[in-house]
Amino acid sequence: xxxxxxxxxxxxxxxxxxxxxxxxxxxxxxxxxxxxxxxxxxxxxxxxxxxxxxxxxxxxxxxxxxxxxxxxxxxxxxxxxxxxxxxxxxxxxxxxxxxxxxxxxxxxxxxxxxxxxxxxxxxxxxxxxxxxxxxxxxxxxxxxxxxxxxxxxxxxxxxxxxxxxxxxxxxxxxxxxxxxxxxxxxxxxxxxxxxxxxxxxxxxxxxxxxxxxxxxxxxxxxxxxxxxxxxxxxxxxxxxxxxx
Numbered sequence: 121x122x123x124x125x126x127x128x129x130x131x132x133x134x135x136x137x138x139x140x141x142x143x144x145x146x147x148x149x150x151x152x153x154x155x156x157x158x159x160x161x162x163x164x165x166x167x168x169x170x171x172x173x174x175x176x177x178x179x180x181x182x183x184x185x186x187x188x189x190x191x192x193x194x195x196x197x198x199x200x201x202x203x204x205x206x207x208x209x210x211x212x213x214x215x216x217x218x219x220x221x222x223x224x225x226x227x228x229x230x231x232x233x234x235x236x237x238x239x240x241x242x243x244x245x246x247x248x249x250x251x252x253x254x255x256x257x258x259x260x261x262x263x264x265x266x267x268x269x270x271x272x273x274x275x276x277x278x279x280x281x282x283x284x285x286x287x288x289x290x291x292x293x294x295x296x297x298x299x300x301x302x303x304x305x306x307x308x309x310x311x312x313x314x315x316x317x318x319x320x321x322x323x324x325x326x327x328x329x330x331x332x333x334x335x336x337x338x339x340x341x342x343x344x345x346x347x348x349x350x351x352x353x354x355x356x357x358x359x360x361x362x363x364x
Contacts, residue, residue, distance in 0.1 A: 142245035148176065150199060150236050155179065164221065164245045166213050184210035184218060191223070198225045199236050208246065220250040264323065271316045278309045285309070310347075338362040 144161030148154075153176040159169040165182065172178075176195075183191050187209035194205040204225045210218050222244045229238040285306040289299060324330040345358050 143242055144244075145242050146240070148195075148239040150239060153177065161243050164219065164243060165211065166215075182212050184212060186210075194223075195225070195239070198228060198239055202228050202236075204228065204241075208250075219245060219247045222246045267319070267323070271320060275313055275316055278313045281309045282306060282313070 142160065142164065144158040144164060146158070146161055147156040149156070155174040155176065157169075157174055161174075162169040162172065165172075165174075180188055180192065190207060191209050194207050197203040198205055204227070206222070206224045208220060208222050210220055213219060223241065224243075225239055225241040227240040228236055229240070231237050285302055288294075288302055289306070294302070321330060339362075341360060342362060345360055349356055349358050
């Protein structure tokens with residue numbers, strides 16, 4: 121009697137723990153295709169415990185159509201090749217809602233002749249986590265869109281300002297003080313453009329979209345030297361010779 125009471129108490133504690141974590145354990149009878157679920161899995165699927173006789177085909181009918189192949193292939197590989205799995209898929213509720221679950225197969229039992237007879241695992245409701253992940257993904261996409269739009273518009277305005285300032289330096293007769301007054305905002309606009317470009321490069325690098333390639337450093341230096349050789353108010357002398 122003491123052992124029975126201890127077992128009942130242990131099961132109650134386990135059931136409570138599973139309810140809090142939204143985790144349930146399952147066993148699949150490979151001879152009959154019937155499944156045994158803990159109470160929490162019934163609740164995850166929106167049913168009262170024991171008022172449903174779950175089985176493989178019932179489960180497949182309640183998995184989202186786009187995820188059925190994923191789940192079916194994983195279960196077949198576990199049974200046929202002992203490739204236990206850890207996958208996420210969606211399930212369909214009676215009211216039309218969709219839930220995300222994480223399903224793990226962690227043990228395959230065989231009979232004395234080596235034939236698979238039981239597959240065991242756990243299921244966890246991860247709907248809340250998936251919604252947070254989707255919200256973060258959407259927020260990231262919106263932030264990147266705003267950054268692209270702002271960067272594009274600011275670059276366009278910068279190029280207009282840079283063009284007119286460079287034109288003034290090349291065509292208008294100016295003394296050193298006047299050239300310096302024009303060179304300062306020109307430099308600021310150029311720095312702003314480079315900053316936007318660097319932010320975009322960092323963003324692509326973080327997303328794995330930055331492709332590395334060989335470049336001619338001599339060509340880059342040749343392009344930069346004229347820009348920094350004529351800064352007004354600065355005594356700059358650059359000696360450079362490119363070798364080909």
